[in-house]
Amino acid sequence: xxxxxxxxxxxxxxxxxxxxxxxxxxxxxxxxxxxxxxxxxxxxxxxxxxxxxxxxxxxxxxxxxxxxxxxxxxxxxxxxxxxxxxxxxxxxxxxxxxxxxxxxxxxxxxxxxxxxxxxxxxxxxxxxxxxxxxxxxxxxxxxxxxxxxxxxxxxxxxxxxxxxxxxxxxxxxxxxxxxxxxxxxxxxxxxxxxxxxxxxxxxxxxxxxxxxxxxxxxxxxxxxxxxxxxxxxxxxxxxxxxxxxxxxxxxxxxxxxxxxxxxxxxxxxxxxxxxxxxxxxxxxxxxxxxxxxxxxxxxxxxxxxxxxxxxxxxxxxxxxxxxxxxxxxxxxxxxxxxxxxxxxxxxxxxxxxxxxxxxxxxxxxxxxxxxxxxxxxxxxxxxxxxxxxxxxxxxxxxxxxxxxxxxxxxxxxxxxxxxxxxxxxxxxxxxxxxxxxxxxxxxxxxxxxxxxxxxxxxxxxxxxxxxxxxxxxxxxxxxxxxxxxxxxxxxxxxxxxxxxxx
Amino acid sequence: xxxxxxxxxxxxxxxxxxxxxxxxxxxxxxxxxxxxxxxxxxxxxxxxxxxxxxxxxxxxxxxxxxxxxxxxxxxxxxxxxxxxxxxxxxxxxxxxxxxxxxxxxxxxxxxxxxxxxxxxxxxxxxxxxxxxxxxxxxxxxxxxxxxxxxxxxxxxxxxxxxxxxxxxxxxxxxxxxxxxxxxxxxxxxxxxxxxxxxxxxxxxxxxxxxxxxxxxxxxxxxxxxxxxxxxxxxxxxxxxxxxxxxxxxxxxxxxxxxxxxxxxxxxxxxxxxxxxxxxxxxxxxxxxxxxxxxxxxxxxxxxxxxxxxxxxxxxxxxxxxxxxxxxxxxxxxxxxxxxxx
Numbered sequence: 076x077x078x079x080x081x082x083x084x085x086x087x088x089x090x091x092x093x094x095x096x097x098x099x100x101x102x103x104x105x106x107x108x109x110x111x112x113x114x115x116x117x118x119x120x121x122x123x124x125x126x127x128x129x130x131x132x133x134x135x136x137x138x139x140x141x142x143x144x145x146x147x148x149x150x151x152x153x154x155x156x157x158x159x160x161x162x163x164x165x166x167x168x169x170x171x172x173x174x175x176x177x178x179x180x181x182x183x184x185x186x187x188x189x190x191x192x193x194x195x196x197x198x199x200x201x202x203x204x205x206x207x208x209x210x211x212x213x214x215x216x217x218x219x220x221x222x223x224x225x226x227x228x229x230x231x232x233x234x235x236x237x238x239x240x241x242x243x244x245x246x247x248x249x250x251x252x253x254x255x256x257x258x259x260x261x262x263x264x265x266x267x268x269x270x271x272x273x274x275x276x277x278x279x280x281x282x283x284x285x286x287x288x289x290x291x292x293x294x295x296x297x298x299x300x301x302x303x304x305x306x307x308x309x310x311x312x313x314x315x316x317x318x319x320x321x322x323x324x325x326x327x328x329x330x331x332x333x334x335x336x337x338x339x340x341x342x343x344x345x346x347x348x349x350x351x352x353x354x355x356x357x358x359x360x361x362x363x364x365x366x367x368x369x370x371x372x373x374x375x376x377x378x379x380x381x382x383x384x385x386x387x388x389x390x391x392x393x394x395x396x397x398x399x400x401x402x403x404x405x406x407x408x409x410x411x412x413x414x415x416x417x418x419x420x421x422x423x424x425x426x427x428x429x430x431x432x433x434x435x436x437x438x439x440x441x442x443x444x445x446x447x448x449x450x451x452x453x454x455x456x457x458x459x460x461x462x463x464x465x466x467x468x469x470x471x472x473x474x475x476x477x478x479x480x481x482x483x484x485x486x487x488x489x490x491x492x493x494x495x496x497x498x499x500x501x502x503x504x505x506x507x508x509x510x511x512x513x514x515x516x517x518x519x520x521x522x523x524x525x526x527x528x529x530x531x532x533x534x535x536x537x538x539x540x541x542x543x544x545x546x547x548x549x550x551x552x553x554x555x556x557x558x559x560x561x562x563x564x565x566x567x568x569x570x571x572x573x574x575x576x577x
Numbered sequence: 578x579x580x581x582x583x584x585x586x587x588x589x590x591x592x593x594x595x596x597x598x599x600x601x602x603x604x605x606x607x608x609x610x611x612x613x614x615x616x617x618x619x620x621x622x623x624x625x626x627x628x629x630x631x632x633x634x635x636x637x638x639x640x641x642x643x644x645x646x647x648x649x650x651x652x653x654x655x656x657x658x659x660x661x662x663x664x665x666x667x668x669x670x671x672x673x674x675x676x677x678x679x680x681x682x683x684x685x686x687x688x689x690x691x692x693x694x695x696x697x698x699x700x701x702x703x704x705x706x707x708x709x710x711x712x713x714x715x716x717x718x719x720x721x722x723x724x725x726x727x728x729x730x731x732x733x734x735x736x737x738x739x740x741x742x743x744x745x746x747x748x749x750x751x752x753x754x755x756x757x758x759x760x761x762x763x764x765x766x767x768x769x770x771x772x773x774x775x776x777x778x779x780x781x782x783x784x785x786x787x788x789x790x791x792x793x794x795x796x797x798x799x800x801x802x803x804x805x806x807x808x809x810x811x812x813x814x815x816x817x818x819x820x821x822x823x824x825x826x827x828x829x830x831x832x833x834x835x836x837x838x839x840x841x842x843x844x845x846x847x848x849x850x851x852x853x854x855x856x857x858x859x860x861x862x863x864x865x866x867x868x869x870x871x872x873x874x875x876x877x878x879x880x881x882x883x884x885x886x887x888x889x890x891x892x893x894x895x896x897x898x899x900x901x902x903x904x905x906x907x908x909x910x911x912x913x914x915x916x917x918x
Contacts, residue, residue, distance in 0.1 A: 117636070118635070118636050121635075121636030121641065122636055124642075124645065214791065215791045215794040215795035216795050217791075217795070218792070218795060218797045219797065259668075259700075259701070259755065261755065261782060262756075262781075262782060263756060263917075266701075266702070273667060273668040273671055273672050273675065273701060273703065274667050274668070274672055276667065276668035276669070276671075276672075276701055277666070277667055277668060396790070396791075396794070396811075397787075397790065397810060397811060398787050398790055398791055399785070399787035400787070404787075405785060405787060406636070408787070409642060412806075412885065412886075413642075413884065413885070415884055417809060417810035418810075419810035419811055419814065419816075421810055421813065421814050422810075482635070482664070482665075482666050482667065483663070483664065483665060484665075484667065484672075527781055530749065530779060530781050531749045531779075531781060531797060531798065533746045533747055533749075533779065
């Protein structure tokens, strides 16, 4: 096949000064948009659509691709430094990245995230080049029963991040699931927990929940304790990744795309679930499991790599079958249509030059982003040296801007504060915050897929195990559940002997 | 102690300066493109000035693209000065509708809307209704299609109707809109006209045309109902087979009969239009209507229709009002039958 020569041809077209400029503008804008919570790449692209109409399509799409990847890069910056995720895919980065930043390893966390995005994006884009036709065929074969099985897997995996106390973990998960219920029932259209407020009918945006629980909750918590605790000075470590860090991160960087790419390519995948699965996987595989929750660099590297790879997967599905799997891809699809180009099965034949130039520009954009973000890491990290009252005032300001930007409704600010207060009390009573955010993301999806599967099968429960993929996933879940139990049985005799000796 | 205070003091200053610079940079990046956009309007004295365009769904959605395209054509052709397009999404468009109704007497605000908002008023139990607003113009319409994947067992619409009648529950119908939206109303009206109880229809909502496409291509649903423009390419590539179109006439480039030809007495199109707040006097209304009549005649708008694959369906003021009332009754009736209104 002449894939390689087409790609080289694409590089030839992408490496013109004008197109490089578009790529640079795209990555800069994308990074800025990613940093601000609430303003996601989808909204940015939609607002830029009328402006780009005057450009030629190639330039416009190179810029859009830059914004898309740039948003992913930028989203993790505020997650790590300020515990305020800029995008829902960057929630996981806050879990390990923020403790790292607070112990003076901010630059390392940011670098691990940036390189993770770079590696994930590169591998994802290479997979896009190699697997595009294959992925397109497989993606449409995946139905509601398969999705539900994957959701169950995600829930089971979540229980391992419930924290030290199972009861508190499940309580937190329940809070998240309840928040996820708010809005119109997706199948029947009846209202749930909306209290007659029309703005709640579309549900509560995950970004608002994440920013509320992480950032506002944290700010309230700090405010409640600031007077009594000594102001610790955040130590400034070395600005670069050490060889020990590299030894710990290269495997997560490479594993991330294996989870992220397939999820991006399937219709109901997106970037959130693979980042969580990658986090859980790294936690299980790590030899320093005790460091997780306190700033383990693997927990930043893996998920960030997965999130970028999922973006590449999303583009694969959009270019090859015209299937937008995320909101951003849907806007890009609209953009293609504005230029009179219809992504789908005929795109690679009809607009071959445009497509390969776009793919080449993805590689160029990733290099630009790495060049932009790596040197910035130590600079960003200096933000944390702002005294805490000012720092948290700034965080609250950005949290509110972000929540308001999601849809421009004052009601969202009230929701943000209410969730912030919930976040405060969760900290007060030692509830881990991660399961709550997971509940908001996974709960509605799992419900929708389960009900959709049953509805399609006209109420037959056996449909849930009717596809090979679903069966494989359930078997994997069984193994996950049985292994710890089996291990306990094997180990118990030894442990029982020990006290007997004494 | 003394040596310690100095770096501690210096650090915040440096940090604060970097902070300001970052904020300024981000603000500049985000604000400059819209500013350039808003400065490019014409300056003719006779044109409409200070018009604001409310979009009741999120950026990138159908009403959004309609509004932004219309606004740009009005600015470029000099029909209007610069127009501010803003989004107020929520509850299927009824949050925006509520705002429009509240702006009673404001003759410088218009809202883009369509059939979806008619249904949402009922499913969301909205206190503001379309009877309250001032209809300005219907702009475009689009036929819905009854579509299956290329491997589907259904080759003709008659086969599908026979199988559907025999076992409505076993023929899941997919659509890209939530209950009350166009893709939901189309199969319900279709079923009713074909003699199937709408309540028995097994409708499965997907999150937009993209997710529905995967379900139809993968034969996860027996058939799908969707707008035509989203799927033209897949139809041309032979991945999708159109069994029928819901418009009163056949659609150019689509090799499929109308439902009417197939013996189902039903016609249905998804349309989009413009409404304004209530409480406008005749002069104020005429000024807005005239602006959209002028828009309809501009080459910019004609070109935009072609580019987006929209069918022109212009209906000004009162005629749009009559149409809107008829659509409202039809939607209300079917949703009441389904227990949704």
